[in-house]
Amino acid sequence: MMTEPTGSPSEALARLNRELAELFARPPVSLQHGASLRSRDELVICAVLAGKDAGKSTLINALAGTEISVDRELVGQGTHQPIAYVHRDATDALRRRFAPSDAGHVACHPVTHDVPMLRNLVLLDLPDIDSVFHEHLDTVARAVERVDRVVWVFDPKKGDDRALGDIRPSVARDPASVFCVLNKLDLTLRDETNGDSPARFWSRVNEWFDRCLCAVDLPVAAHHRFALAARFVAAQEFAAAVTESWTGSQSGTLTGAEQTFLRDLARQAEAEFDRLRNCLLAPLTAEEIHRLKHDNEAAELAANLKTLRSHYDLDGALHHLDTLLADVSTACDREFDGDYRGTVSRRLARVGRSDVELARDVMARRVEQWPVLPVLYWPLRGVTHWLGGRLAGGGAGRNVPPAADLLGVRGWSAAHRVESVHAQAQTALRRLPEPLADHIRWPSAASLTAGLEGRVCERLENADEDVLASCLAGLPRPGILARGFVWFVLIWFPLLQPLLRAGLELLNKGVLVGSLAAGLTVVTALGAGGLVKGFGASLAVLLFMLAVLYARSVRLVQRVRRETGLGPSSGDLEPPALSDVDAMVDEEILRPLAEPVESLARQLETRRDELAALSPERTA
Numbered sequence: 001m002m003t004e005p006t007g008s009p010s011e012a013l014a015r016l017n018r019e020l021a022e023l024f025a026r027p028p029v030s031l032q033h034g035a036s037l038r039s040r041d042e043l044v045i046c047a048v049l050a051g052k053d054a055g056k057s058t059l060i061n062a063l064a065g066t067e068i069s070v071d072r073e074l075v076g077q078g079t080h081q082p083i084a085y086v087h088r089d090a091t092d093a094l095r096r097r098f099a100p101s102d103a104g105h106v107a108c109h110p111v112t113h114d115v116p117m118l119r120n121l122v123l124l125d126l127p128d129i130d131s132v133f134h135e136h137l138d139t140v141a142r143a144v145e146r147v148d149r150v151v152w153v154f155d156p157k158k159g160d161d162r163a164l165g166d167i168r169p170s171v172a173r174d175p176a177s178v179f180c181v182l183n184k185l186d187l188t189l190r191d192e193t194n195g196d197s198p199a200r201f202w203s204r205v206n207e208w209f210d211r212c213l214c215a216v217d218l219p220v221a222a223h224h225r226f227a228l229a230a231r232f233v234a235a236q237e238f239a240a241a242v243t244e245s246w247t248g249s250q251s252g253t254l255t256g257a258e259q260t261f262l263r264d265l266a267r268q269a270e271a272e273f274d275r276l277r278n279c280l281l282a283p284l285t286a287e288e289i290h291r292l293k294h295d296n297e298a299a300e301l302a303a304n305l306k307t308l309r310s311h312y313d314l315d316g317a318l319h320h321l322d323t324l325l326a327d328v329s330t331a332c333d334r335e336f337d338g339d340y341r342g343t344v345s346r347r348l349a350r351v352g353r354s355d356v357e358l359a360r361d362v363m364a365r366r367v368e369q370w371p372v373l374p375v376l377y378w379p380l381r382g383v384t385h386w387l388g389g390r391l392a393g394g395g396a397g398r399n400v401p402p403a404a405d406l407l408g409v410r411g412w413s414a415a416h417r418v419e420s421v422h423a424q425a426q427t428a429l430r431r432l433p434e435p436l437a438d439h440i441r442w443p444s445a446a447s448l449t450a451g452l453e454g455r456v457c458e459r460l461e462n463a464d465e466d467v468l469a470s471c472l473a474g475l476p477r478p479g480i481l482a483r484g485f486v487w488f489v490l491i492w493f494p495l496l497q498p499l500l501r502a503g504l505e506l507l508n509k510g511v512l513v514g515s516l517a518a519g520l521t522v523v524t525a526l527g528a529g530g531l532v533k534g535f536g537a538s539l540a541v542l543l544f545m546l547a548v549l550y551a552r553s554v555r556l557v558q559r560v561r562r563e564t565g566l567g568p569s570s571g572d573l574e575p576p577a578l579s580d581v582d583a584m585v586d587e588e589i590l591r592p593l594a595e596p597v598e599s600l601a602r603q604l605e606t607r608r609d610e611l612a613a614l615s616p617e618r619t620a
């Protein structure tokens, strides 16, 4: 593993890997690295990867045309250290590529040459991936991060190469940089019972090779597949080796048909090797090298994305969360079904403060618009309400039942219903993978019930306030005549009426206005007893006025309630009341349960979108 530059897709992947590991409570998955390191130089390093004794070193030697990697021990470690066949001018770049990094050090032994055509091309022999020497696999894993091209070598003696299948997913390269070689073709001819045609032989070999490649999930285009004998690359050597295996001696006698068959195959095997050498050692322009590295980087990114997606299975997790949400919603709909909502709606529409109670609030504001009446209203409130109530024929005051009673339907309280929803949600939660379930914290059933009851109380208060506001908005202001009438009543009975009567009496008796007798008569007319009686009459009339105003307030409240559908006077269920109950159940029960699930889903979706945005097709 290597340090990636800040802001690179690899760094974004590393961050997402950490974040997802935390969300899924598991160790981060191991990702492939090295693309950025490989892009820092112009070298194209081609490594040969295979199991023990597949012929890696033999192939490298054959490609290099010289013995750069030799194992002279009969039963030894084989190649135990990477050996690079490198142009002497490129050794510094090679050293930098293999310099110690965060993830450790991998020693690479250079064997230099000065072939100008191979200035940028390095052949790298690696230890095997499946021997008893476990450190070989570690060395290969560290070295392979630093190589640009990979040649997978198959040994016909091994057949199903599991070790190769194990390491292959961690070596992601663009298909143009991947080659597959079926080596030791000469050995596959040992058991040939002759008489077979070269064409049939090749098709059998190809079929077998196909099966090997499929077994390790390594789809490679036909022109990147090769069947050859690295130890006997020249046609003559190949034919001699097979002849020996058939006759026991290199100069053994073959039938004419056998000779033709073998000659043909030997030529083809040599041609295959030449084709491989041309593919791997053809000089590359700077542009070709740049494209090769870029394509490999994209392939590595795509492989890492695939690894992350399958390791954390974001789509699966999101599907689980969707199912959980659906289960919670179903449980909520089942417990708080249409019948329940309808019943509660009707109840809410019926309860609330009575019309006469609300009318008192209206009256308090109404009376302020009149002269004199406010002074009388406060001491005469009781009588006014009694008399006005009678005049309006309004309903008696009703008590608002507790919210819990309003919410209990068919003997099944809201608390029971909420507990049932909660329990069903918990059961659904247990079906969620454990690490995800740990992120979901739900409020207790008791607090959900309290929330619902609180909403009911609030709703009732709000409904009353709405009625009150509508009534006050529609209050008529008393006109000048009406206000004048109050003053008139106040002064008519105690003052004007006695004075008028006294004046008329004087006129009848012929007493001169302005005389002493006339003055005395007026004073007597305004006597204390008369004043008290007069004010009593005024009071009676004004009290009646107050009662009428109160009765009209009651009727106003009733009319507003009828028109808006709010409160006790509304007869049938109005749609706004039902949607109120829907909103209450949704916001107080469903929302608090759904919110943590949706929040987790949002976090996963964000990561999934970020991964999608990083995919090479999007970033290209």
Ligand SMILES: Nc1nc2c(ncn2[C@@H]2O[C@H](COP(=O)(O)OP(=O)(O)OP(=O)(O)O)[C@@H](O)[C@H]2O)c(=O)[nH]1
Pocket: 050, 051, 052, 053, 054, 055, 056, 057, 058, 059, 071, 077, 078, 079, 080, 126, 127, 128, 183, 184, 185, 186, 187, 228, 229, 230, 231, 232
């Ligand atoms: N018959 C035959 N033998 C081969 C061929 N290629 C390699 N060998 C033999 O296979 C044996 C192993 O070859 P190496 O090239 O050392 O194999 P390797 O994969 O490098 O082995 P390790 O480094 O130990 O993993 C040697 O005895 C080679 O001579 C081939 O094409 N035909």
Ligand SMILES: [Mg+2]
Pocket: 056, 057, 058, 069, 071, 078, 079, 125, 126, 127
């Ligand atoms: Mg070797």
